Amino acid sequence: MGDQETLPYHYVTTDINHWYVVIKQGRVEKAKEMKKKVEKEFSIMEKNEDVAIYIQLLNLRHQLMLSYLEPDSVEGIEKAYKDVKRTKKNLAPDSLTNIIEFYYHFFSGMYHFRTKDLVVALTYYRDAEKYLDLLDNEDDTHKAEFYFKIAEVYYYMKETHFSMNYAQHAYSIFKEQKDKDGNLTYGKQMVQCQFVIFGNWLDKMCYEDALETAEKALNDAVKIGEQHLIGSAHFNVGLCYNHLEELDKAEKHFQKAYEIHREQKHLYESKAIFNLAYVKAKQNDLKTATALYKEGSIVAYRHKNQEVIEKLKLVKGMYLSFDLNILKEVFKFFKEKCFYGDMEEYAVAVAEFLTKRMERHEAVDFYQMAIEARRQIQRGKHLDAK
Template sequence: MLKPELIPYHYVSLDINHWYVAIKKGWVPIAEAMKEKVEKEFENMEENDDVAVYIQLLKLRHELMLSYLHPDSVTNIEKAYKNAKQAKENVAESNLTDLIEFYFNFFTGMYHFRTRDLVDALTYYRIAEKHLDLLEDQAEANKAEFYFKVSEVYYYMKETYFSMNYAKRAYAIFDRQDKVDEKPTYGKQKVQCQFVIFGNWLDKMCYEEALDTANKSLTDAKEIDEKHLIGSAHFNVGLCYNQLEELDKAEYHFQRSYDIHKQQGHIYESKALFNLAYVKAKQNDLKVATALYKEGNVVAKRHENQEIIEKLKLIKGLYLSYDLNILRETFKFFKKKSLYGDMEEYAVAVAEFLTNKEKRHEAVEFYQMAIEARRQIQRGKHLHEI
């Protein structure tokens, strides 16, 4: 029996590129179909190390996409990461192109961001950026995607200047591309950039700018009718009102966010639940706060969202049972994961709560945690300037 003729790798590369476009756009059915097509073509493709590694990298990127859109159906991220890493290690470093080096470090950074290992994520992003500068034919939209992902990790590390800079660069490219294309297709990406810009305004305590940005992103999300983005935009408006201590308005938007994300079964429903429970606890509605706390734990465990599981301990330890040892567990988690922004914010909140209860000795411990977190953030800024 004759063997089938080998498929030239450049033909498969075209389908790989279509697959990547579908991933970036979040077009799950198309991405799934292209993934299956590429895998079948690869079985009969002429040997090419770059394509072999690239396919494994896109499998990782594919799983990362699914982990955000359909978190309860995803179990293969760790396996995909190991396979991508092994595929790269099987090829001599001198034979790897800048394109492969860029995507390996970019997607590995995304993987570590997904697991909230922020320092590792940033390390790989910075390596990826060096290769990005060497890619003369790199599409503007790909650069924008990279800038956006970098802005996310800087945001979580509370590196406001860097985060805002990258988010605005990404937004400008997406907006420029929409004006060039006959049919605008980057509305979703522009809203996501607005989310990061909003978060940075909030961190800078520029509440008027933050609320304006949050409301604009809500309007834009409704215009493109993206349910997940609408839910996330409501969440951001709620965060702003929470900071302004307008708790009734905050509760309304957190509830809207939760309703939307619950309907979709999205991982963000656990974030909305935590914040809703936190607001109800601050309103001293402990009966409702207790019910939301219990529901939040169930939802967070279902999504395997360790960050929210730990944050829920803040509500239990401070409002429901008053156990500072439970609170300390959360701050150990923040420190381990380099979540110094959260560490500072919640340490100050806990310290102020304890001070108001005239437990000043206990408050000092948490003020010291906030100071330590601020020092780590400042130290990080100096490191990034090297």
């Protein structure tokens, strides 16, 4: 390779940064285009370790984006993560810049959030946060993205105050990002922040605020025209009506969410079909619930979504075959994964179901599980990340 073909690394970093911007914006085709361009440039670039690991990190981030937006096109996400881990391990301590350290911990947290290892994800996010204020960058969108992602973890862990605070902070930053014509450039991310805020209102049992937020997010998603966002927005409205015990309205929105996510082959297809099956079972439409349970199992295995695989057992164990051993398997999974929010919610649901069946002795066991889950949440047990 002749010297005239060698590119200076600072030339390539401009395209790398552009690649990351379009990843953050969820512009899949543009991200794919920039990925190819960067990889081609890197092959003729002068050697630079920081740029090399930066590209590895963005490849992991790229794969994480695709795992949500185009799950069937994702290849080697585990390999991408292992490559980053191996490279980081082989580098000398304190040899990386603050921005690389931030991205390493941030993207590693995102990877473990995707695999539902919430405690591990939070550990990485906390390490990433140590570098956040050290970054010499006028662009606040990396901070907004971080605030949103950590808000997601805290939401799943039912740390409502932390989650709401981070989500609102992220939303306020995204809201300020506009192009030269005054159009929002992070509208999709604003909707995603609304999803987290909605979920926290729901957990606080502020159902009017939750429904208002969910419906606003649905309207905003429709304006943007992103199908996976519209599907998720319908899903959230359905969740709200489910909590309000307006099951017909919940079914309508879960059905719409499932149809959209199925068409898109989106990761949330499995979540939607579980909730649809659960609602149909609660409506005592067991024939439809059975069909949805079978279909949902296939979908969840296809997406390798262990959380939904386990949750579908709630439908089977309560409504389709009534098997306490199956139900106990689900709660063992919740406990192992520190899913104390789910553990509390569904333990109460199972206990109430058993009480109606006059199975009061068994119901007490599940009420105790709910109490224990609530105790763990209040203690912050799931936040003891190391």
